Amino acid sequence: MNRKDNVTQDEPSGPLMADVARLAGVAISTVSRALANPGRVNEKTRAKIDAAAKQLGYTPNAMARSLRVGKPNTIMIILPGSLYYGASQIIPQVLQSINKSLIKAGYNLMIANLDRDETSERYILDLAFGGTARGVIILSSKLPEVDGRSLAQAGLPVVSMLLDMSDAGTPSVVTNDRAAVRAVSRELVGLGHRRFFYLAGPEGNYHDVERYAGVVEALAEAGLGEDAVVRSGGSLDYQQGFRIGLEGVADFEALENRPTAVIATSDDMAISFMSGIRKLGLRIPEDVSVVSFDGSPVCAFCTPPLSTIEQPVEEMGQAAAALLLEAIENGPPTPASCTVVPSRLITRESMAPPALSR
């Protein structure tokens, strides 16, 4: 069956390089060169080829190319179990930022979702070992690993985002969780607060460890012990932020000597917490100051407008993409680097001096 017949096939596959070559009256390899290295071919023939390609509406087959070259142009991004939180747009923003950077460099973004089950891990590993991915950006804490195969052994450049995994040899891009929380805690101390309430993410989680450490360090600086802060939450995931906040309200209410300042480790927690606290008849910030982490735009419209530590997602995405591209070009940095992009506190009306100290 002739190639030219393919218009009438049931599976039309578009014009091939061979078609372009025929139309331009040159060899197929010349077409390849003209398209890839326009410099290494006669100006005149190149024009002929370009014309032929345009006329046929030719698009090179990316898979054939990748197969031959041995280097796919797909980057895999491994996202945590759930892509969405209550209000923050961290994941979509990161996705967008990374995608933009990668496209500019000629790569495609394939998304993979790392649930905690074997199926999804196996799926990811197939992508990695099956020659589909050229590199990986991971937003989850654990490198996929199942029956002997581990992402670490796939020979692929891997960059971690949001979590610092540089100790484990994976170059990372994070924000300064600890320092940012330390700074805002310091600010609360400066306002006169002496008793704190901390809304925690899952205990042991990187973010929670870092952020809590920030609080404790600030307190220590002020001569306060860890008993100046009572922790709430700790068992639920960040995706459950609203629930953590709500349960926090109950914990808070039950407290004998109530804290005057609340540090929430996500906007979701703070938002539901504030809502519950106000229902209790307590005022924010008069009775209790609140500050949180993430920087969701919606915080500006909360009652009252919520102070929040804004994560530099855009920049982190760019940095991660750059790091990965660099690793693809020149191999991974040794030792694994950790790029930290600072967060920025957005001060709004939810923080004030405690009523008692007035």
Added chain:
Amino acid sequence: MNRKDNVTQDEPSGPLMADVARLAGVAISTVSRALANPGRVNEKTRAKIDAAAKQLGYTPNAMARSLRVGKPNTIMIILPGSLYYGASQIIPQVLQSINKSLIKAGYNLMIANLDRDETSERYILDLAFGGTARGVIILSSKLPEVDGRSLAQAGLPVVSMLLDMSDAGTPSVVTNDRAAVRAVSRELVGLGHRRFFYLAGPEGNYHDVERYAGVVEALAEAGLGEDAVVRSGGSLDYQQGFRIGLEGVADFEALENRPTAVIATSDDMAISFMSGIRKLGLRIPEDVSVVSFDGSPVCAFCTPPLSTIEQPVEEMGQAAAALLLEAIENGPPTPASCTVVPSRLITRESMAPPALSR
């Protein structure tokens, strides 16, 4: 150079089918069969092959497979310019839902971002015509098209989500924008409201047309004319929801005879609008009722808790994926179908009878 040496190469490429064949003492083609059609090969040799494959940690090369078979296993999802809104998690939820369905069917999800520039359109078309994608799910209004190539001509199954493009021949999955808004408008009329304020998305946009029509229809049923509703917004994108709401506050304030009910076409609009309205000293719902569209979880924690029409993103994602898979199997439905998954009104405290009617 021997294949076995590849451990020491600079670009280790993992074990090949040939390696498995050698280890199992069979021909390559037998390995291929054993892995793909385990039924069509002797039980004993299959076991040998499986063992060899496992021992070597063999993962088939997906691109070589796709190239040979002529059918890639990647689905492309085309997302609108900006992935994130102020508070709603529509895009990430859709992404997650679709990804889940597709993975189950053996496909990968590649994301493409349709900005309004030629570069991104060309990029998408390259993916479509370049044999990378097997099918497309599009969440944007316009099919990419640049210098002669149009996604419509790529010979790929396409399914539209959120927007009804079935008239243009693209099977679609949408929610019942119009009916849902009509129902809630009816409810407001029932509460006694007679003057309405409508916060609009970009004029002419599918969603805006549908939702506004819903309002007008409900008013007509109640014997009210289109003059019973004043429109605000209309020039900004949904991504700018917060700003639309804020500008809406100014419009509202300037009104002589103020409406008592506000219908916002996104949660973002409603959230910033409520915030602004309350700053004006007006009470919600006593002075003005508010209802919006999207169903962001954060609405539950607004002041007051916001009634919102919840989009069935999960179901729409599943439906879109199912439709696409069906189209891949058996070709697109003719005429193009339009699946509508109903939205659900979540009633909270932001709606009440107008003060005047009490």
Added chain:
DNA sequence: TTGTAAGCGTTATCAC
């Protein structure tokens, strides 16, 4: 500068 030909790692069509 251009053409020839040998792969890239699979799958599928044949014979055996």
Added chain:
DNA sequence: GTGATAACGCTTACAA
């Protein structure tokens, strides 16, 4: 039931 062998669409030595 299994084994050669020819594709899939492209790139790249190497030869001309």
